[in-house]
Amino acid sequence: MMCMLRHISIHGSFATVHPGNHVIPFGYLNRFVRRFLPFGFKTSLGKKMGDELMARNIQDAENLKTMWKRDYELKAKKALEFISETIGARSLDTSGDLDNFHNQLKDGVCLGKLVNALKPDTIPETYFAPTREKELIELAINGMKQLGVTESFEIDDLVEMKNLPKCLNAIGALQKKQKN
Structure with a gap:
């Protein structure tokens, strides 16, 4: 050339x-x-x-990676604070670290309680057993959809940390829905 x-x-x-x-x-x-x-x-x-x-x-x-990390940490902090306030769990660690976000939500209990707090009896109490984590997360995702959240995530996005930003976006969308 x-x-x-x-x-x-x-x-x-x-x-x-x-x-x-x-x-x-x-x-x-x-x-x-x-x-x-x-x-x-x-x-x-x-x-x-x-x-x-x-x-x-x-x-x-x-610089872009650092900016994205800060943005995700801020979203994680806001999401955990929203969950903590909504379900009344003052002992929930709301630090913005993504590992903490994953550790707080990976068993599905906080998500299940969040959905039940916003729409009572969406998830039966029997699903809150420690051996039914994935089923509980799936029910929480479906409950979020019933509450009008269009953003969604897969179970493995949360459990195996495949795509935590999708989880953050879904919880952020739920939070915005509740403010309106």
Whole structure:
């Protein structure tokens, strides 16, 4: 592939490639650099600029992960506080740590009590036995749907920590429904 590239201008998180004045995100520029520089494609961009862009993308990704983690921890704290207030369990640890969120809800008891507090007798007391955790969680999910929550999650999302953000979103949606 033959290409004439005079220079690249950096503007925040985008770059303009001259000639042609194509505006592209850094991620694409990074792929462009990695794809063509190893095959003898020589530009004024050079390897140093490519390395700087890759380092910047890595730092941006780390910042994004940190931001997401904080967001999920805040959602977990709010969800646990909502559950604690609704079911009257003052001994429930409401710290925002995702491991704590998982430990508090993995047996399904708090979720079952939450659904029963919002809609009495939705889940029979016989399902609160320690050996019926997955059945209890399934009934709690169905109870949340009956309460009008459109966001849902699978049992394994909670029990095996496959997708805790889906659980957080469902509980957050239930909380919003109750505020309205």
